[in-house]
Amino acid sequence: MSEYDLIVVGGGISGLSFARRGALQGWRTLLLEADQRFGGCLATQRYTGAAEGYWTELAAHTAYNSYGALLELLDANQLGRLQPRHKLPWRVWDGARLQSVFARLHWPSLLPALPRLLFTPKQGLDLRAYYGRVMGRRTYDSLLRHAFSAVLAQPADAFPADLLFRKKPRRQDVPRSYTLNGGLLGLAEMLAATPGHEAKAGVAVECIQREGEAFRVHAGAASWRCRHLALAVPAWEAARLLEGEYPELARYLQQIAPAEVESLAVVVARDSIGLPELAGAIGIDQDFYSVVSRDVVPDARLRGFTFHFRPGRLDRAGKLARIAAFLGAPPEAIVASAERCNRLPALKAGHLAWVSAVDRLLSGERLALIGNYFYGVSIGDCAERAKAEFERLKQRTVSATTSPSPSGRGQG
Numbered sequence: 217m218s219e220y221d222l223i224v225v226g227g228g229i230s231g232l233s234f235a236r237r238g239a240l241q242g243w244r245t246l247l248l249e250a251d252q253r254f255g256g257c258l259a260t261q262r263y264t265g266a267a268e269g270y271w272t273e274l275a276a277h278t279a280y281n282s283y284g285a286l287l288e289l290l291d292a293n294q295l296g297r298l299q300p301r302h303k304l305p306w307r308v309w310d311g312a313r314l315q316s317v318f319a320r321l322h323w324p325s326l327l328p329a330l331p332r333l334l335f336t337p338k339q340g341l342d343l344r345a346y347y348g349r350v351m352g353r354r355t356y357d358s359l360l361r362h363a364f365s366a367v368l369a370q371p372a373d374a375f376p377a378d379l380l381f382r383k384k385p386r387r388q389d390v391p392r393s394y395t396l397n398g399g400l401l402g403l404a405e406m407l408a409a410t411p412g413h414e415a416k417a418g419v420a421v422e423c424i425q426r427e428g429e430a431f432r433v434h435a436g437a438a439s440w441r442c443r444h445l446a447l448a449v450p451a452w453e454a455a456r457l458l459e460g461e462y463p464e465l466a467r468y469l470q471q472i473a474p475a476e477v478e479s480l481a482v483v484v485a486r487d488s489i490g491l492p493e494l495a496g497a498i499g500i501d502q503d504f505y506s507v508v509s510r511d512v513v514p515d516a517r518l519r520g521f522t523f524h525f526r527p528g529r530l531d532r533a534g535k536l537a538r539i540a541a542f543l544g545a546p547p548e549a550i551v552a553s554a555e556r557c558n559r560l561p562a563l564k565a566g567h568l569a570w571v572s573a574v575d576r577l578l579s580g581e582r583l584a585l586i587g588n589y590f591y592g593v594s595i596g597d598c599a600e601r602a603k604a605e606f607e608r609l610k611q612r613t614v615s616a617t618t619s620p621s622p623s624g625r626g627q628g
């Protein structure tokens with residue numbers, strides 16, 4: 217049978233958590249993912265060969281106990297699998313030396329600016345305008361703009377200030393920051409294994425059609441029909457899928473530009489480098505935004521580092537040379553490596569007005585749009601958007617007393 221209450225397109229954390237909600241609601245749910253594996257930006261590389269049993273993260277690396285909309289989807293067993301990350305410092309790297317982040321604070325301008333934290337609203341301001349004001353321009357330019365670019369894996373000046381560090385309640389029964397044994401991909405694996413929903417990998421959805429109140433989703437020769445549709449793909453992909461049936465929504469989605477980051481992870485023998493243990497390093501005017509270390513989940517034999525490079529600057533040899541300089545070891549010390557090109561939305565100040573406009577267009581529709589281009593880019597932001605959109609669809613179903621049930625035939 218190829219008729220569903222809900223089809224979710226895209227099997228990253230947004231789509232996985234939405235599909236889990238559908239299954240828990242008792243909806244007949246189908247999740248379609250283009251890649252051969254679920255997870256999207258939960259992209260743990262698990263090694264074989266010389267680094268057998270070791271893993272590094274090629275995108276997201278840390279989750280927090282403030283990710284409530286995600287954590288509420290995990291049962292007690294799954295919560296028990298969350299592994300606290302060791303507390304280690306972040307450093308800055310200027311191409312020659314590692315320094316403490318405090319070394320780059322400009323105290324004479326920082327101290328007088330700090331009281332402005334109390335009465336400067338973030339709304340409508342970008343990171344440069346807001347933090348330049350409340351932390352002082354010198355500290356912003358010498359440290360914060362690099363730190364924010366490291367956090368966001370893209371140039372950060374124009375990013376909306378009100379979407380970073382939103383205050384959220386923290387769960388006290390969960391480690392403050394955590395990963396899983398085997399990396400964050402484990403989160404995707406737990407959610408993909410939800411009983412009650414069907415999940416198909418290797419299915420790239422090509423087009424979407426409306427059929428009365430329902431939808432038909434096409435991939436190659438196959439098609440499926442559903443009462444509710446959730447697009448959990450990047451904004452530019454959602455724009456393409458909606459161009460024919462929802463041109464106005466598509467025009468909004470086209471406004472979100474992608475920011476690319478070229479991520480390269482390397483594994484070295486623990487005794488082959490003398491680098492002190494660290495959580496990661498912020499690149500100061502470097503070819504990479506950041507280096508994220510695996511030291512937070514230590515291993516007796518190996519150490520791993522993922523470098524998030526600015527796009528289009530260096531070939532692989534050039535990247536390995538930068539990595540060797542950072543590690544203080546020749547490229548031959550690398551026993552394993554892995555690469556991935558990631559794309560994140562480049563959001564701009566005033567983005568919440570864009571979200572409101574899109575939500576107005578969605579209201580009354582059986583279509584949900586979810587992803588990292590609504591409330592922020594973190595895993596927690598994605599799960600929060602998925603929850604809000606699921607509640608909207610559920611509410612619509614409950615209140616639509618005359619809601620038609622799916623009809624017509626499909627081919628699976």
Ligand SMILES: Cc1cc2nc3c(=O)[nH]c(=O)nc-3n(C[C@H](O)[C@H](O)[C@H](O)COP(=O)(O)OP(=O)(O)OC[C@H]3O[C@@H](n4cnc5c(N)ncnc54)[C@H](O)[C@@H]3O)c2cc1C
Nearest residue numbers: 226228229230250256257275276277278421558588594595
């Ligand atoms: C380098 C980097 C570091 C990060 N670090 C962190 C961190 O430490 N902590 C944190 O909270 N967040 C972090 N993030 C952000 C976070 O990982 C992502 O924003 C989030 O995982 C995005 O999830 P998503 O499901 O919305 O999108 P994605 O993960 O992009 O998933 C979208 C999925 O849709 C699929 N898809 C696309 N088109 C189609 C189609 N036509 N048919 C079917 N499937 C399709 C894709 O294959 C993909 O699997 C990081 C991101 C990056 C890139």
